[in-house]
Amino acid sequence: MLIDPRVHPHIPTGWSVVVHSITAPRVWNFDSTRLYRSRAQSEGQRVLGHALCAEIRGMSAYNANMLDALLASPHEIPSVCEGSFVLFMGTVYAYDGRLYVRALFRLFNVWRWRPECLDYEFGILQPVALSSKKDDE
Numbered sequence: 001m002l003i004d005p006r007v008h009p010h011i012p013t014g015w016s017v018v019v020h021s022i023t024a025p026r027v028w029n030f031d032s033t034r035l036y037r038s039r040a041q042s043e044g045q046r047v048l049g050h051a052l053c054a055e056i057r058g059m060s061a062y063n064a065n066m067l068d069a070l071l072a073s074p075h076e077i078p079s080v081c082e083g084s085f086v087l088f089m090g091t092v093y094a095y096d097g098r099l100y101v102r103a104l105f106r107l108f109n110v111w112r113w114r115p116e117c118l119d120y121e122f123g124i125l126q127p128v129a130l131s132s133k134k135d136d137e
Helices: 049-056 064-072
Strands: 016-020 033-036 086-095 098-107 110-117 128-131
Touching: 049 086, 049 098, 049 128, 064 086, 064 098, 064 110, 086 110, 086 128
Parallel strands: none
Antiparallel strands: 016 086, 033 128, 086 098, 098 110
């Protein structure tokens, strides 16, 4: 599955895009992906969304195009994502005066997305999808 993160992402009604990180087009391969948790998250604590965004700055966070491609091909979503709300922080949206990212999750055997407000805290079940390939950084 070829994913082009350079195209405009899906924009929910009433939202606007604030940040949309661009990387090279890629063939999806979960082996080149890691689910990142901050030290606090790994220790069972919660971390403010804005702080988590700052912590991953300079890392290759997947954007919303990757999320949308996975939702279109759910058979490509690895089982390690089940039970988590995987954050795609490469695209940040504004809505109603707040900043949001979109998260991948599974409910009743259907993969979906939901908004996650950066004003709130994220726990161990909310990792960030990052590329582990050096050529994206």
